[in-house]
Amino acid sequence: MTENIWNYPTTAGHTVDADVTGYKVEATDGHIGKVDKHSDDVDSQYIVVDTGVWIFGKEVLLPAGTITSVDAEARTIHVSRTKDEIKSAPEFDKEKHLGNAEYHQEIGTHYGSHRAPGTGSTGPTGPGRI
Template sequence: MSATVWEYPENAGYTAGTSLDGFKVEATDGSVGKVEKHFEDAEFIEGTEAAYLVVNTSTWLFGKLCLLPAGVIRGMDTDGQKIYIGLTREQIEGAPGFNEDKHLRDAEYHRIIGAYYDRHLRR
């Protein structure tokens, strides 16, 4: 797994300290949902920080939350409050499920999520 899957790409247009809560998320083939919570520097392995989004996909996948590492972001429109990601809706639907209890502190959970998205970003 690439550590960069948990970091914002240089060309993503993200400025540190910007809240992304409430931003709409757009996949390459349509809307995914809205950012419910943005984590800029969550520490899931001692000394390792991660940036990621928890996205509410209820407009598309009924009642589902998903975790998207910052490395999937390909651009953003801060004025329009939109985030563009380099994945399809099918890839997001096939991702490991969101786990409310593990996303803040479970290194193995982050490894599984990171490996899944890293694999899809390399295609």
């Protein structure tokens, strides 16, 4: 079965309603920033990462399906994407994000088709899924 990229993987260790704001975010090849915003809405779970000076203050939206683990004790989230994959993502746009299915599809397509080596693939399965 293909998982929805907009939901946390069951193996990530995320607890519903946990406030992950301020957690450090680690890509497969190093630190990328900290969580600025997040959502636990079913089929619309994500984190917004403030990359700080790493990519000149850019904020990026990462679907929860890119998260491999959440370590509450260390206040760290690990994602299954490289720095370059995240750097090349569309910048987070608060206005486009709110209720815009096309924006979510663009983000989902970016992260679904730009996978870190060895992370597998989740081919297309319908609207909102990749």
